[in-house]
Structures are given as C-alpha cells and as structure tokens.
Amino acid sequence: MVNKERAYEEFLVASARLNDAEAMAALVQLRGPRLLVHATRLLGNRDEAQDAVQDAWIEIFRALRQLRSDAAFAAWATRIVTRRCARIIAGNQRTRAIARELAPLTETAATENSDDVQLVQEAIASLPPQQAATVALFYLEDMSLAEVAVALDVPVGTVKSRLSLARERLKAHLKGAFDDQ
Structure with missing residues (x-):
C-alpha cells in the first residue's frame, strides 16, 4: 500500500x-x-x-x-x-x-497485460490455500513478513517457509506456461 x-x-x-x-x-x-x-x-x-x-x-x-x-x-x-x-x-x-475464480486483485492488474495476469492468477490459484494466502498478502497487499505472520496468526518462520515453497511452485508453474508462449 x-x-x-x-x-x-x-x-x-x-x-x-x-x-x-x-x-x-x-x-x-x-x-x-x-x-x-x-x-x-x-x-x-x-x-x-x-x-x-x-x-x-x-x-x-x-x-x-x-x-x-x-x-x-x-x-x-x-x-x-x-x-x-x-x-x-x-x-x-x-x-x-482456494477460490477457483479470483476476482481482479487490483484495478491496475486488470489493465496490464491480461494474458500474463491471468497466468499469474492461475498459478497462485494452483497453490495450497495457506501458500496462496501468504503470497497474496506479501506480494499483492505489500505486507511485511511480520504483518503477514500477524494476519495469518502463524510465526514469521512459517511465513518465510510458505513463501519459499510457494516461489518454487510458482516458478515451476509459470516456467511451463511461459515456455508454451
């Protein structure tokens, strides 16, 4: 924010x-x-x-x-x-x-390259719910690690591990999607 x-x-x-x-x-x-x-x-x-x-x-x-x-x-x-x-x-x-249909998360995201935005939204939707929520709060809501920990009621270490695992899954998911383009 x-x-x-x-x-x-x-x-x-x-x-x-x-x-x-x-x-x-x-x-x-x-x-x-x-x-x-x-x-x-x-x-x-x-x-x-x-x-x-x-x-x-x-x-x-x-x-x-x-x-x-x-x-x-x-x-x-x-x-x-x-x-x-x-x-x-x-x-x-x-x-x-996790919700199957993610509404546009920000007004600006909807106006940017919609194909890429859709691929990222699909990648986030493919994550386990805890990881998807952690990624969304950290990257999309621009919360700090401590704020995400408070928001999800988990230790900061758990937030870090969820982000790490989510990054790996997102990288694998998006690598395949962007290789196809």
Missing part, C-alpha cells in the same frame, strides 16, 4: 476509534475489498467470505479500542478475518480450498 494510503488508513482508524461513523464507513470501503479477497481465498466460496467479512467488521469495530498501533490495523483486521474463516471451515467440517 502506498504511504499516503497507509497514512489515510491510520487516520481513519483513529477517527473510527472515536466512533466517527463516516470514518468507519470509509475504513470499510478502503480495507473491505482486500479483506473479502483474502476471505474468498481461504474459504473458496464468495458468499461465505462475505458473511465472514461482515461478521469480522463487527468484531473489528468492537475491539478497535484494544488495537495498540493504528499502523498495525491491516494485519490485525486480516487476522480477525482469518480467524472468522477458520471458524467457518471448522463448522462446515471441510478442508480449506
């Missing part, structure tokens, strides 16, 4: 903590789509993901006063969504699945 956007998000978090309804709405509009994409990756079902994110927003706003650093909001909110998704998965007694 660009520094200006992070600063704006921190401002919205501080304002939302003071029960500013407009700031809360703006925060949902700013962070909500990214949380929905994350939940969809974890659940593999957009309807369940929307429910998880909606419930997570309630939890986020109730617990916002407990957040120690406004700068940590993105990772903290993502962790809440991750835990909501884990509860849904456990409740349904099914394994994690």
Whole structure:
C-alpha cells in the first residue's frame, strides 16, 4: 500500500476509534475489498467470505479500542478475518480450498497485460490455500513478513517457509506456461 494510503488508513482508524461513523464507513470501503479477497481465498466460496467479512467488521469495530498501533490495523483486521474463516471451515467440517475464480486483485492488474495476469492468477490459484494466502498478502497487499505472520496468526518462520515453497511452485508453474508462449 502506498504511504499516503497507509497514512489515510491510520487516520481513519483513529477517527473510527472515536466512533466517527463516516470514518468507519470509509475504513470499510478502503480495507473491505482486500479483506473479502483474502476471505474468498481461504474459504473458496464468495458468499461465505462475505458473511465472514461482515461478521469480522463487527468484531473489528468492537475491539478497535484494544488495537495498540493504528499502523498495525491491516494485519490485525486480516487476522480477525482469518480467524472468522477458520471458524467457518471448522463448522462446515471441510478442508480449506482456494477460490477457483479470483476476482481482479487490483484495478491496475486488470489493465496490464491480461494474458500474463491471468497466468499469474492461475498459478497462485494452483497453490495450497495457506501458500496462496501468504503470497497474496506479501506480494499483492505489500505486507511485511511480520504483518503477514500477524494476519495469518502463524510465526514469521512459517511465513518465510510458505513463501519459499510457494516461489518454487510458482516458478515451476509459470516456467511451463511461459515456455508454451
């Protein structure tokens, strides 16, 4: 995320903590789509993901006063969504699945070379769910290793190993795809 956007998000978090309804709405509009994409990756079902994110927003706003650093909001909110998704998965007694259809992750990605973007999206979709979520948060959401660890509620070492394994799988997947072109 660009520094200006992070600063704006921190401002919205501080304002939302003071029960500013407009700031809360703006925060949902700013962070909500990214949380929905994350939940969809974890659940593999957009309807369940929307429910998880909606419930997570309630939890986020109730617990916002407990957040120690406004700068940590993105990772903290993502962790809440991750835990909501884990509860849904456990409740349904099914394994994690990555969404088959990934919506465009950013507006700019949709306008860039769409064939290459589609190949990368397919490669990410082919990863195990934990690796796909880790890759998406680190590379697409531009979170640090520590932020990804908080968001996924795993140690930093686990994030590093997931990224390493994912890079190898992506390299193999994309090498074959680009060799065919």
